[in-house]
Amino acid sequence: MEVDRGAMDCAVDAQSLISMSLMKIHSSRTQRGGIKLHKNLLVSYVLRNARQLYIREKYAEIYRMQQYEEVMAVCSGIQELEPLEPLEPLEPQGAEDAEPEQPGRAAGCGDESRAAGGREPPEPPYYRSCCMEDQFSQNCNKTTVLDLDTHVVTTVENGFLHQDCCCAAAAAPQCAPGAAARKRKVDSAGCSPDAEEPSDYTAGRKRLKREECSGADASNISNLISIFGSGFSGLLSRQADLEQVCSKQALASLGAWTRAIVAF
Amino acid sequence: MKCFSRYLPYLFRPPSTILSSTCHTEADIISTVEFNSTGELLATGDKGGRVVVFQREQESKTQPHRRGEYNVYSTFQSHEPEFDYLKSLEIEEKINKIKWLPQQNAAYFLLSTNDKTVKLWKISERDKRPEGYNLKDEDGRFRDPSTITTLRVPVLQPMDLMVEATARRVFSNAHTYHINSISVNSDLQTFISTDDLRVNLWNLEITDRSFNIVDIKPANMEELTEVITSAEFHPQQCHTFAYSSSKGSIRLCDMRQAALCDKHCKYFEEPEDPSTRSFFSEIISSISDVKFSHNGRYLMTRDYLTVKVWDLQMENKPLETYQVHDYLRGKLCSLYENDCIFDKFECVWNGSDSVIMTGSYNNFFRMFDRNTKRDVTLEASRENSKPRAILKPRKVCVGGKRRKDEISVDSLDFSKKILHTTWHPHENIIAVAATNNLYIFQDKVN
Numbered sequence: 001m002e003v004d005r006g007a008m009d010c011a012v013d014a015q016s017l018i019s020m021s022l023m024k025i026h027s028s029r030t031q032r033g034g035i036k037l038h039k040n041l042l043v044s045y046v047l048r049n050a051r052q053l054y055i056r057e058k059y060a061e062i063y064r065m066q067q068y069e070e071v072m073a074v075c076s077g078i079q080e081l082e083p084l085e086p087l088e089p090l091e092p093q094g095a096e097d098a099e100p101e102q103p104g105r106a107a108g109c110g111d112e113s114r115a116a117g118g119r120e121p122p123e124p125p126y127y128r129s130c131c132m133e134d135q136f137s138q139n140c141n142k143t144t145v146l147d148l149d150t151h152v153v154t155t156v157e158n159g160f161l162h163q164d165c166c167c168a169a170a171a172a173p174q175c176a177p178g179a180a181a182r183k184r185k186v187d188s189a190g191c192s193p194d195a196e197e198p199s200d201y202t203a204g205r206k207r208l209k210r211e212e213c214s215g216a217d218a219s220n221i222s223n224l225i226s227i228f229g230s231g232f233s234g235l236l237s238r239q240a241d242l243e244q245v246c247s248k249q250a251l252a253s254l255g256a257w258t259r260a261i262v263a264f
Numbered sequence: 265m266k267c268f269s270r271y272l273p274y275l276f277r278p279p280s281t282i283l284s285s286t287c288h289t290e291a292d293i294i295s296t297v298e299f300n301s302t303g304e305l306l307a308t309g310d311k312g313g314r315v316v317v318f319q320r321e322q323e324s325k326t327q328p329h330r331r332g333e334y335n336v337y338s339t340f341q342s343h344e345p346e347f348d349y350l351k352s353l354e355i356e357e358k359i360n361k362i363k364w365l366p367q368q369n370a371a372y373f374l375l376s377t378n379d380k381t382v383k384l385w386k387i388s389e390r391d392k393r394p395e396g397y398n399l400k401d402e403d404g405r406f407r408d409p410s411t412i413t414t415l416r417v418p419v420l421q422p423m424d425l426m427v428e429a430t431a432r433r434v435f436s437n438a439h440t441y442h443i444n445s446i447s448v449n450s451d452l453q454t455f456i457s458t459d460d461l462r463v464n465l466w467n468l469e470i471t472d473r474s475f476n477i478v479d480i481k482p483a484n485m486e487e488l489t490e491v492i493t494s495a496e497f498h499p500q501q502c503h504t505f506a507y508s509s510s511k512g513s514i515r516l517c518d519m520r521q522a523a524l525c526d527k528h529c530k531y532f533e534e535p536e537d538p539s540t541r542s543f544f545s546e547i548i549s550s551i552s553d554v555k556f557s558h559n560g561r562y563l564m565t566r567d568y569l570t571v572k573v574w575d576l577q578m579e580n581k582p583l584e585t586y587q588v589h590d591y592l593r594g595k596l597c598s599l600y601e602n603d604c605i606f607d608k609f610e611c612v613w614n615g616s617d618s619v620i621m622t623g624s625y626n627n628f629f630r631m632f633d634r635n636t637k638r639d640v641t642l643e644a645s646r647e648n649s650k651p652r653a654i655l656k657p658r659k660v661c662v663g664g665k666r667r668k669d670e671i672s673v674d675s676l677d678f679s680k681k682i683l684h685t686t687w688h689p690h691e692n693i694i695a696v697a698a699t700n701n702l703y704i705f706q707d708k709v710n
Contacts, residue, residue, distance in 0.1 A: 017543060033354060033355065037441055038460055038493065038550075041488060042546060042606065049546075
């Protein structure tokens with residue numbers, strides 16, 4: 001769904017829209033006259049739209065990070081072997097040859113790391129990318145990427161979105177619950193359709209209050225989204241559970257990235 | 265004040281008095297306005313469950329300048345707040361809609377509804393009272409029968425005019441969801457009441473039974489994607505009615521086809537323009553009001569930013585689209601934040617179906633002339649309205665240099681909204697509800 005973001009008068013953040021919508025739904029339950037079905041239906045449409053954009057952006061972000069990691073692995077691998085050999089990824093035709101080497105890229109988000117020619121141990125992507133950061137920090141801090149399709153130059157910083165993985169400063173054990181929660185989100189879309197939305201939402205709200213990490217908002221909102229998603233599955237098409245949605249999104253962004261070259 | 269007759273086919277004068285309550289509380293907010301079929305009476309309903317009926321003064325030769333002004337005729341409490349013990353829900357007393365029945369005798373009848381219950385009210389005048397009872401004194405005390413030696417026949421004596429309203433029918437327990445509209449059939453025997461998911465058909469005489477004629481509730485409520493927002497009977501064809509949905513479509517149904525009118529006979533929808541897609545596309549395409557034209561050939565619908573006129577013979581797109589306040593398109597996010605995006609504006613035809621009118625923010629209301637394609641923005645406010653003066657057209661500046669008389673989009677007061685308006689069936693008299701104030705504007709024509 002393409003969104004005309006340019007038309008928005010404020011910095012429309014999918015996240016802020018999601019939290020605003022959830023607040024509206026929550027407060028409607030205490031409004032005089034009972035829950036207004038029409039208004040809540042409209043709010044849920046905004047929620048769905050914002051959620052779709054949020055997920056798409058998140059997965060694009062993660063996919064970019066995956067690309068970065070693979071590129072870094074290629075770099076370090078090549079540097080170990082022959083620093084002067086022409087690097088396949090640098091040449092346009094080389095980029096196309098590179099495609100069959102990584103046939104599994106289209107498989108879906110969860111399989112990203114496995115498909116990368118086994119260069120990395122198969123781990124859940126979000127958790128892994130955050131914690132593997134230190135390995136590559138000595139090699140390069142920035143990577144500039146030119147997309148041959150769109151001719152867009154992007155600089156990928158070394159910094160990951162720490163908020164994806166609970167606190168930046170938090171130790172690994174503390175990260176695990178957040179990562180586990182996110183992994184659960186990917187794996188089990190449309191979980192427990194019988195789960196009562198109000199109580200789940202309350203649990204989600206309590207979870208929201210308990211979190212003290214500054215960067216925890218994104219993962220908490222993801223939790224709330226997954227909770228809420230089970231209650232409004234009618235708004236999504238039947239076949240599109242979260243995993244397929246994200247793989248479609250990844251596929252959509254795949255075309256551009258397979259033709260990208262990396263410049264140092 | 266300069267006369268702006270160039271811009272308007274007619275000029276509207278503010279009334280000599282602006283009718284409003286002295287103190288503004290939530291309960292005083294007007295929630296519906298409706299002229300009766302002759303235009304002699306004007307009814308308003310408010311959030312406190314009260315109905316106030318105004319009557320037009322007879323034109324008098326001695327005071328020609330008081331040509332047909334509206335004065336309070338009757339006030340009564342139509343609905344009270346209720347509590348649904350089963351669901352632990354409070355039922356608001358706010359009057360959602362009032363519809364008049366055409367006059368058939370000396371009394372006036374109207375239907376008023378809140379979220380759950382429709383009531384038929386009889387408003388009648390009493391200007392005589394019987395005097396000379398045998399068993400009762402003039403002050404009402406009973407007389408001892410043993411003291412009565414003669415009998416007399418009571419006679420009707422004139423008294424001060426008293427207008428009384430009595431509830432003649434109560435149509436209840438037929439709606440699980442909130443009633444959004446009622447519509448009296450042209451057969452004058454039946455009416456429909458509509459909530460988010462169902463349309464029920466009633467006979468005006470029968471209160472313990474209603475027929476469900478439209479039901480869009482899905483088997484699994486999680487699959488709900490649209491609700492009914494308004495429904496209206498065709499003005500002449502007693503078997504035809506239309507209902508609008510939150511998805512921006514209108515369905516025309518024929519009650520002769522089947523008992524349950526789930527299958528429409530006409531479906532009006534304009535395909536969405538993908539270039540204007542946003543987070544709020546679904547909200548702004550939801551239809552808040554649907555009205556048949558007086559001649560029965562057209563339908564008018566109001567969504568958040570536009571008014572559309574549909575030809576009943578053409579289903580794939582509207583005949584005319586009018587932008588009410590397109591400058592709000594870039595402000596949808598903040599309007600979502602402050603809930604204004606959920607405001608339900610009504611729209612109304614004039615008597616000849618040549619002009620349509622609808623409200624906006626900042627106490628502005630807009631009129632569109634369908635023939636000349638001219639439009640005007642007027643304001644209902646105390647400050648700008650002196651008695652006998654002529655309303656000055658207003659203009660919203662959408663960027664660039666703001667001229668002296670213009671108001672910029674950012675200065676608009678979104679708490680002042682005109683949701684409810686009504687037009688006299690034959691003359692150029694309009695009633696506009698601005699929060700707790702009722703403005704009645706009349707044509708200047710002498």
